Amino acid sequence: MGEVSQEISSIDTVLLSAVAENSGAGGYTPALENVGTTPFLAMQVRQLKRLGFKNFLVEVDQVSGALIAIADGLTAEGIDLEFIRDPKELSGHPEPAGRMLVVAASVYIRDDMLARILDGDGPVIATVEGSEENEVFERIDLNTRWSGVAVIDSLPADAISEIPEGWSLPSALLRQSLQSGVRQLPIAQPALEAGNLLKVTSAAEMRALAKAKFQSSVRQQRCAVGAFIFAPIAKLLVLNVATTSNWLGLMSPIFAALALLASFAGLAAIALASGLVALFILFMNKLILDFENKKDTGQIIRPLSWLLLALALAVVSWQQSHIEGIFAAAALTGLLVHSHQLPLAVERARLLPTPAFAAAVLLLLAIAGPFDLGLKALVILQILALLVTQSMAQRDATGLNRP
Secondary structure, rough: OOOOHHOOEEEEEEEEEOOOOOOOOOOOOOHHHOOOEEEEEHHHHHHHHHOOOOOEEOOOOOOHHHHHHHHHHHHOOOOOEEEEEEEHHHHOOOOOOOOEEOOOOEEEOOHHHHHHHHHHOEEEEEEOOHHHHOOOOOEEEEOOOEEEEEEEEEOOHHHHOOOOOOOOOOHHHHHHHHHHEEEEEEEOHHHHHHEEEEEEOOOHHHHHHHHHHHHHHOOOOOHHHHHHHHHHHHHHHHOOOOOOOHHHHHHHHHHHHHHHHHOOOOOHHHHHHHHHHHHHHHHHHHHHHHHHHHOOOOOOOOOOOOHHHHHHHHHHOOOOHHHHHHHHHHHHHHHHHHHOOOOHHHHHOOOOOOOHHHHHHHHHHHHHHOOOHHHHHHHHHHHHHHHHHHHHHHHHHHHOOOO
Protein backbone atom coordinates (compact mmCIF):
# COMPACT_ATOMS: atom_id res chain seq x y z
CA MET A 1 0.00 0.00 0.00
CA GLY A 2 1.13 3.52 -0.70
CA GLU A 3 2.66 5.65 2.01
CA VAL A 4 0.68 8.87 2.37
CA SER A 5 1.42 9.88 5.96
CA GLN A 6 3.89 12.70 5.12
CA GLU A 7 1.19 14.92 3.63
CA ILE A 8 -1.65 13.94 5.96
CA SER A 9 -0.43 16.13 8.82
CA SER A 10 -1.27 19.25 6.79
CA ILE A 11 -4.77 18.02 5.87
CA ASP A 12 -7.19 18.97 8.59
CA THR A 13 -10.44 17.66 7.13
CA VAL A 14 -11.82 15.27 4.52
CA LEU A 15 -14.97 16.26 2.61
CA LEU A 16 -16.98 13.37 1.17
CA SER A 17 -20.34 13.39 -0.54
CA ALA A 18 -23.40 11.25 0.10
CA VAL A 19 -25.82 13.08 -2.20
CA ALA A 20 -27.95 11.37 -4.82
CA GLU A 21 -26.43 11.27 -8.30
CA ASN A 22 -29.76 12.17 -9.92
CA SER A 23 -32.42 14.50 -8.59
CA GLY A 24 -35.85 13.23 -7.70
CA ALA A 25 -37.25 10.37 -5.69
CA GLY A 26 -35.45 7.78 -7.83
CA GLY A 27 -32.02 9.34 -7.38
CA TYR A 28 -29.16 6.87 -7.06
CA THR A 29 -27.13 7.37 -3.87
CA PRO A 30 -23.77 5.59 -4.21
CA ALA A 31 -22.82 6.26 -0.59
CA LEU A 32 -25.62 3.96 0.61
CA GLU A 33 -24.93 1.12 -1.82
CA ASN A 34 -23.12 -1.90 -0.41
CA VAL A 35 -19.67 -2.98 -1.49
CA GLY A 36 -20.09 -6.59 -0.47
CA THR A 37 -21.90 -6.07 2.83
CA THR A 38 -20.33 -2.68 3.65
CA PRO A 39 -21.91 0.68 2.66
CA PHE A 40 -19.71 2.56 0.18
CA LEU A 41 -19.50 5.61 2.46
CA ALA A 42 -18.32 3.50 5.41
CA MET A 43 -15.72 1.87 3.17
CA GLN A 44 -14.41 5.29 2.07
CA VAL A 45 -14.21 6.64 5.62
CA ARG A 46 -12.50 3.55 7.06
CA GLN A 47 -9.93 3.52 4.27
CA LEU A 48 -9.02 7.17 4.85
CA LYS A 49 -9.05 6.72 8.63
CA ARG A 50 -6.66 3.80 8.28
CA LEU A 51 -4.33 6.02 6.27
CA GLY A 52 -4.28 8.63 9.05
CA PHE A 53 -7.04 11.14 8.24
CA LYS A 54 -9.04 12.17 11.31
CA ASN A 55 -11.95 14.56 10.68
CA PHE A 56 -14.69 13.81 8.16
CA LEU A 57 -17.42 16.02 6.72
CA VAL A 58 -20.10 14.38 4.59
CA GLU A 59 -22.29 16.43 2.23
CA VAL A 60 -25.89 15.17 2.32
CA ASP A 61 -29.25 16.10 0.81
CA GLN A 62 -31.00 14.90 3.96
CA VAL A 63 -29.96 12.86 6.96
CA SER A 64 -31.76 9.56 6.38
CA GLY A 65 -32.02 6.63 8.76
CA ALA A 66 -29.48 4.73 6.64
CA LEU A 67 -26.95 7.57 7.00
CA ILE A 68 -27.54 7.75 10.75
CA ALA A 69 -26.90 4.00 11.03
CA ILE A 70 -23.63 4.37 9.11
CA ALA A 71 -22.57 7.33 11.24
CA ASP A 72 -23.40 5.48 14.48
CA GLY A 73 -21.29 2.51 13.39
CA LEU A 74 -18.33 4.72 12.47
CA THR A 75 -18.63 6.75 15.67
CA ALA A 76 -18.50 3.52 17.67
CA GLU A 77 -15.16 2.88 15.97
CA GLY A 78 -13.84 6.26 17.18
CA ILE A 79 -14.28 8.11 13.88
CA ASP A 80 -15.30 11.79 13.94
CA LEU A 81 -18.03 12.28 11.32
CA GLU A 82 -20.25 15.30 10.67
CA PHE A 83 -23.05 15.77 8.12
CA ILE A 84 -23.40 19.12 6.33
CA ARG A 85 -26.26 20.33 4.13
CA ASP A 86 -25.44 24.01 3.69
CA PRO A 87 -22.29 25.69 2.34
CA LYS A 88 -22.20 27.89 5.45
CA GLU A 89 -21.46 24.77 7.52
CA LEU A 90 -18.08 24.62 5.79
CA SER A 91 -17.01 27.66 7.82
CA GLY A 92 -14.01 26.75 9.95
CA HIS A 93 -13.26 23.64 7.88
CA PRO A 94 -10.42 23.19 7.44
CA GLU A 95 -8.54 25.16 10.08
CA PRO A 96 -7.04 28.46 8.82
CA ALA A 97 -3.58 26.89 8.37
CA GLY A 98 -4.85 23.51 7.24
CA ARG A 99 -6.01 21.92 4.03
CA MET A 100 -8.98 19.82 2.98
CA LEU A 101 -9.05 16.60 0.97
CA VAL A 102 -12.12 16.67 -1.27
CA VAL A 103 -13.51 13.43 -2.68
CA ALA A 104 -16.56 13.62 -4.95
CA ALA A 105 -19.57 11.33 -4.67
CA SER A 106 -19.04 7.69 -5.76
CA VAL A 107 -15.28 8.04 -6.24
CA TYR A 108 -13.11 5.13 -5.10
CA ILE A 109 -9.34 5.59 -5.03
CA ARG A 110 -6.67 3.06 -4.11
CA ASP A 111 -4.03 3.82 -1.51
CA ASP A 112 -1.12 4.05 -3.93
CA MET A 113 -2.99 6.42 -6.26
CA LEU A 114 -3.90 8.67 -3.33
CA ALA A 115 -0.25 8.61 -2.27
CA ARG A 116 0.74 9.86 -5.72
CA ILE A 117 -1.78 12.69 -5.59
CA LEU A 118 -0.56 13.75 -2.14
CA ASP A 119 3.11 13.43 -3.09
CA GLY A 120 3.87 17.13 -3.38
CA ASP A 121 3.49 20.50 -1.72
CA GLY A 122 0.42 22.69 -1.83
CA PRO A 123 -3.09 22.23 -3.16
CA VAL A 124 -3.67 19.99 -6.15
CA ILE A 125 -6.50 18.92 -8.46
CA ALA A 126 -6.22 15.41 -9.89
CA THR A 127 -7.51 15.32 -13.47
CA VAL A 128 -8.24 12.76 -16.19
CA GLU A 129 -8.44 12.99 -19.95
CA GLY A 130 -11.53 14.63 -21.43
CA SER A 131 -12.30 11.72 -23.75
CA GLU A 132 -15.73 10.07 -24.03
CA GLU A 133 -14.61 6.99 -22.11
CA ASN A 134 -14.25 9.26 -19.05
CA GLU A 135 -17.66 10.86 -19.43
CA VAL A 136 -18.70 9.86 -15.90
CA PHE A 137 -16.19 12.39 -14.54
CA GLU A 138 -17.05 16.09 -14.26
CA ARG A 139 -15.73 18.17 -17.17
CA ILE A 140 -13.31 21.03 -16.53
CA ASP A 141 -12.64 22.04 -20.14
CA LEU A 142 -12.54 20.51 -23.61
CA ASN A 143 -9.53 18.30 -22.86
CA THR A 144 -9.77 17.72 -19.11
CA ARG A 145 -12.13 16.27 -16.55
CA TRP A 146 -11.96 16.21 -12.75
CA SER A 147 -11.06 12.85 -11.25
CA GLY A 148 -13.13 13.65 -8.15
CA VAL A 149 -10.10 14.09 -5.87
CA ALA A 150 -8.47 17.38 -4.85
CA VAL A 151 -6.58 19.01 -1.99
CA ILE A 152 -7.55 22.63 -1.31
CA ASP A 153 -6.50 25.35 1.11
CA SER A 154 -8.78 26.75 3.79
CA LEU A 155 -11.49 29.03 2.45
CA PRO A 156 -12.23 32.59 3.61
CA ALA A 157 -15.77 33.28 4.79
CA ASP A 158 -16.62 35.39 1.73
CA ALA A 159 -15.64 32.54 -0.59
CA ILE A 160 -17.94 30.16 1.28
CA SER A 161 -20.81 32.67 1.12
CA GLU A 162 -20.47 32.79 -2.68
CA ILE A 163 -21.36 29.10 -3.04
CA PRO A 164 -25.03 28.96 -4.15
CA GLU A 165 -27.37 26.76 -2.14
CA GLY A 166 -28.19 23.53 -3.89
CA TRP A 167 -24.82 23.25 -5.59
CA SER A 168 -22.62 20.21 -5.11
CA LEU A 169 -20.02 21.30 -2.56
CA PRO A 170 -17.15 19.30 -4.12
CA SER A 171 -17.95 20.79 -7.54
CA ALA A 172 -18.21 24.30 -6.13
CA LEU A 173 -14.88 23.94 -4.32
CA LEU A 174 -13.35 22.60 -7.54
CA ARG A 175 -14.46 25.70 -9.47
CA GLN A 176 -13.07 28.04 -6.84
CA SER A 177 -9.77 26.17 -6.81
CA LEU A 178 -9.55 26.34 -10.61
CA GLN A 179 -10.08 30.09 -10.47
CA SER A 180 -7.27 30.32 -7.91
CA GLY A 181 -4.88 28.57 -10.29
CA VAL A 182 -4.39 25.40 -8.23
CA ARG A 183 -1.92 22.95 -9.75
CA GLN A 184 -3.43 20.16 -11.83
CA LEU A 185 -2.08 16.60 -11.73
CA PRO A 186 -3.06 14.42 -14.72
CA ILE A 187 -3.83 10.74 -14.05
CA ALA A 188 -2.82 8.52 -16.97
CA GLN A 189 -5.57 6.56 -18.69
CA PRO A 190 -3.91 3.16 -18.01
CA ALA A 191 -4.12 3.91 -14.28
CA LEU A 192 -7.88 4.39 -14.61
CA GLU A 193 -8.25 1.23 -16.67
CA ALA A 194 -6.36 -0.67 -13.97
CA GLY A 195 -8.97 0.43 -11.41
CA ASN A 196 -6.67 2.72 -9.40
CA LEU A 197 -9.42 5.35 -9.41
CA LEU A 198 -13.06 4.70 -10.19
CA LYS A 199 -16.32 6.60 -10.32
CA VAL A 200 -18.92 3.99 -9.44
CA THR A 201 -22.25 4.87 -11.03
CA SER A 202 -24.46 1.79 -10.63
CA ALA A 203 -25.22 -1.15 -8.36
CA ALA A 204 -23.58 -3.46 -10.93
CA GLU A 205 -20.36 -1.44 -10.71
CA MET A 206 -20.52 -1.64 -6.91
CA ARG A 207 -20.64 -5.42 -7.19
CA ALA A 208 -17.69 -5.36 -9.58
CA LEU A 209 -15.78 -3.14 -7.13
CA ALA A 210 -16.54 -5.57 -4.29
CA LYS A 211 -15.13 -8.46 -6.31
CA ALA A 212 -12.04 -6.46 -7.24
CA LYS A 213 -11.44 -5.46 -3.60
CA PHE A 214 -11.90 -9.05 -2.49
CA GLN A 215 -9.38 -10.31 -5.03
CA SER A 216 -6.96 -7.59 -3.92
CA SER A 217 -7.30 -8.77 -0.31
CA VAL A 218 -6.73 -12.40 -1.36
CA ARG A 219 -3.59 -11.46 -3.29
CA GLN A 220 -2.08 -10.10 -0.08
CA GLN A 221 -2.62 -13.35 1.86
CA ARG A 222 0.58 -15.29 2.56
CA CYS A 223 -1.16 -18.63 3.11
CA ALA A 224 -1.41 -20.71 -0.09
CA VAL A 225 -4.16 -22.91 1.37
CA GLY A 226 -6.07 -19.77 2.30
CA ALA A 227 -5.60 -18.08 -1.05
CA PHE A 228 -6.52 -21.08 -3.20
CA ILE A 229 -8.82 -23.25 -1.04
CA PHE A 230 -10.33 -21.09 1.72
CA ALA A 231 -10.75 -18.00 -0.49
CA PRO A 232 -13.50 -19.35 -2.84
CA ILE A 233 -15.65 -20.25 0.19
CA ALA A 234 -14.88 -16.94 1.87
CA LYS A 235 -15.74 -15.05 -1.32
CA LEU A 236 -19.22 -16.55 -1.34
CA LEU A 237 -19.80 -15.50 2.27
CA VAL A 238 -18.12 -12.07 2.20
CA LEU A 239 -19.88 -10.87 -0.95
CA ASN A 240 -23.31 -12.39 -0.39
CA VAL A 241 -23.89 -12.98 3.32
CA ALA A 242 -24.10 -10.41 6.10
CA THR A 243 -20.89 -11.73 7.63
CA THR A 244 -19.04 -9.33 9.91
CA SER A 245 -15.77 -9.57 11.76
CA ASN A 246 -17.51 -8.74 15.07
CA TRP A 247 -19.18 -12.12 15.64
CA LEU A 248 -16.94 -14.13 13.36
CA GLY A 249 -13.87 -13.37 15.47
CA LEU A 250 -15.54 -14.99 18.48
CA MET A 251 -16.01 -18.26 16.60
CA SER A 252 -12.30 -19.04 16.17
CA PRO A 253 -11.50 -19.57 19.89
CA ILE A 254 -14.71 -21.62 20.24
CA PHE A 255 -13.61 -24.07 17.55
CA ALA A 256 -10.03 -23.99 18.88
CA ALA A 257 -11.35 -24.90 22.35
CA LEU A 258 -13.44 -27.67 20.77
CA ALA A 259 -10.25 -28.97 19.13
CA LEU A 260 -8.51 -29.03 22.51
CA LEU A 261 -11.42 -30.82 24.19
CA ALA A 262 -11.57 -33.41 21.40
CA SER A 263 -7.82 -33.98 21.69
CA PHE A 264 -8.15 -34.73 25.42
CA ALA A 265 -10.98 -37.14 24.59
CA GLY A 266 -8.69 -39.01 22.21
CA LEU A 267 -10.66 -37.95 19.11
CA ALA A 268 -7.70 -36.92 16.96
CA ALA A 269 -9.62 -36.57 13.68
CA ILE A 270 -12.33 -34.42 15.27
CA ALA A 271 -9.69 -32.31 17.02
CA LEU A 272 -7.80 -31.66 13.79
CA ALA A 273 -11.00 -31.01 11.83
CA SER A 274 -12.12 -28.48 14.46
CA GLY A 275 -8.67 -26.90 14.30
CA LEU A 276 -8.95 -26.61 10.52
CA VAL A 277 -12.32 -24.87 10.89
CA ALA A 278 -10.79 -22.47 13.44
CA LEU A 279 -7.98 -21.69 10.99
CA PHE A 280 -10.52 -21.03 8.23
CA ILE A 281 -12.38 -18.62 10.53
CA LEU A 282 -9.13 -16.82 11.42
CA PHE A 283 -8.31 -16.51 7.72
CA MET A 284 -11.78 -15.27 6.84
CA ASN A 285 -11.83 -12.80 9.73
CA LYS A 286 -8.56 -11.25 8.53
CA LEU A 287 -9.90 -11.15 4.98
CA ILE A 288 -13.04 -9.32 6.11
CA LEU A 289 -11.00 -6.83 8.15
CA ASP A 290 -8.88 -6.08 5.07
CA PHE A 291 -11.96 -5.92 2.85
CA GLU A 292 -13.84 -3.57 5.17
CA ASN A 293 -10.74 -1.44 5.99
CA LYS A 294 -11.22 -2.19 9.68
CA LYS A 295 -8.61 -2.51 12.40
CA ASP A 296 -8.23 -5.85 14.15
CA THR A 297 -9.72 -5.34 17.61
CA GLY A 298 -9.27 -8.99 18.60
CA GLN A 299 -5.94 -8.52 20.39
CA ILE A 300 -6.87 -11.30 22.83
CA ILE A 301 -9.06 -13.53 20.64
CA ARG A 302 -6.48 -14.23 17.92
CA PRO A 303 -3.56 -15.15 20.27
CA LEU A 304 -5.97 -17.21 22.40
CA SER A 305 -7.07 -19.17 19.34
CA TRP A 306 -3.46 -19.88 18.35
CA LEU A 307 -2.59 -20.97 21.90
CA LEU A 308 -5.53 -23.38 22.08
CA LEU A 309 -4.64 -24.82 18.66
CA ALA A 310 -0.99 -25.33 19.67
CA LEU A 311 -2.09 -27.12 22.85
CA ALA A 312 -4.50 -29.30 20.86
CA LEU A 313 -1.70 -30.29 18.49
CA ALA A 314 0.56 -31.12 21.44
CA VAL A 315 -2.10 -33.32 23.08
CA VAL A 316 -2.91 -35.16 19.83
CA SER A 317 0.80 -35.69 19.15
CA TRP A 318 1.36 -37.02 22.67
CA GLN A 319 -1.46 -39.51 22.32
CA GLN A 320 -0.16 -40.68 18.94
CA SER A 321 3.56 -41.03 19.71
CA HIS A 322 4.16 -39.82 23.29
CA ILE A 323 7.41 -37.92 23.99
CA GLU A 324 8.59 -37.96 20.38
CA GLY A 325 5.25 -36.51 19.33
CA ILE A 326 5.54 -33.69 21.87
CA PHE A 327 8.98 -32.70 20.57
CA ALA A 328 7.85 -32.92 16.94
CA ALA A 329 4.73 -30.84 17.67
CA ALA A 330 6.82 -28.21 19.48
CA ALA A 331 9.32 -28.11 16.61
CA LEU A 332 6.54 -27.79 14.01
CA THR A 333 4.82 -25.03 15.99
CA GLY A 334 8.06 -23.08 16.37
CA LEU A 335 8.88 -23.42 12.68
CA LEU A 336 5.38 -22.26 11.66
CA VAL A 337 5.66 -19.21 13.94
CA HIS A 338 9.13 -18.42 12.58
CA SER A 339 7.89 -18.76 8.99
CA HIS A 340 4.98 -16.41 9.66
CA GLN A 341 7.29 -13.71 11.01
CA LEU A 342 9.71 -13.75 8.07
CA PRO A 343 9.54 -10.56 5.95
CA LEU A 344 8.96 -12.36 2.65
CA ALA A 345 7.13 -11.29 -0.48
CA VAL A 346 3.73 -12.94 -0.80
CA GLU A 347 4.75 -15.20 -3.68
CA ARG A 348 7.72 -16.49 -1.65
CA ALA A 349 5.75 -16.85 1.60
CA ARG A 350 3.22 -19.06 -0.18
CA LEU A 351 5.94 -21.64 -0.80
CA LEU A 352 6.11 -22.32 2.93
CA PRO A 353 3.80 -24.83 4.67
CA THR A 354 1.30 -23.01 6.88
CA PRO A 355 -0.82 -24.03 9.89
CA ALA A 356 -3.75 -24.73 7.56
CA PHE A 357 -1.60 -26.98 5.37
CA ALA A 358 -0.21 -28.80 8.42
CA ALA A 359 -3.68 -29.28 9.92
CA ALA A 360 -5.06 -30.68 6.64
CA VAL A 361 -2.16 -33.15 6.25
CA LEU A 362 -2.33 -34.26 9.88
CA LEU A 363 -6.11 -34.73 9.59
CA LEU A 364 -5.61 -37.10 6.66
CA LEU A 365 -2.89 -38.94 8.59
CA ALA A 366 -5.12 -39.24 11.67
CA ILE A 367 -7.83 -40.84 9.53
CA ALA A 368 -5.72 -43.16 7.39
CA GLY A 369 -1.99 -43.01 7.85
CA PRO A 370 1.05 -43.20 10.12
CA PHE A 371 0.52 -40.02 12.14
CA ASP A 372 3.88 -40.04 13.91
CA LEU A 373 5.90 -40.44 10.70
CA GLY A 374 3.78 -37.80 8.97
CA LEU A 375 4.35 -35.32 11.80
CA LYS A 376 8.12 -35.80 11.59
CA ALA A 377 7.98 -35.50 7.81
CA LEU A 378 6.14 -32.19 8.17
CA VAL A 379 8.92 -30.88 10.41
CA ILE A 380 11.56 -31.88 7.86
CA LEU A 381 9.48 -30.41 5.02
CA GLN A 382 9.13 -27.13 6.93
CA ILE A 383 12.90 -26.90 7.48
CA LEU A 384 13.65 -27.63 3.81
CA ALA A 385 11.04 -25.14 2.64
CA LEU A 386 12.51 -22.47 4.93
CA LEU A 387 16.01 -23.06 3.57
CA VAL A 388 14.86 -22.97 -0.05
CA THR A 389 12.62 -19.93 0.42
CA GLN A 390 15.24 -17.90 2.26
CA SER A 391 17.81 -18.81 -0.39
CA MET A 392 15.43 -17.61 -3.11
CA ALA A 393 14.72 -14.40 -1.16
CA GLN A 394 18.46 -13.71 -0.82
CA ARG A 395 18.93 -14.33 -4.53
CA ASP A 396 16.08 -11.90 -5.28
CA ALA A 397 17.67 -9.26 -3.04
CA THR A 398 21.08 -9.77 -4.68
CA GLY A 399 19.52 -9.36 -8.10
CA LEU A 400 17.81 -6.12 -7.09
CA ASN A 401 21.05 -4.66 -5.70
CA ARG A 402 23.05 -5.33 -8.84
CA PRO A 403 23.86 -2.20 -10.88
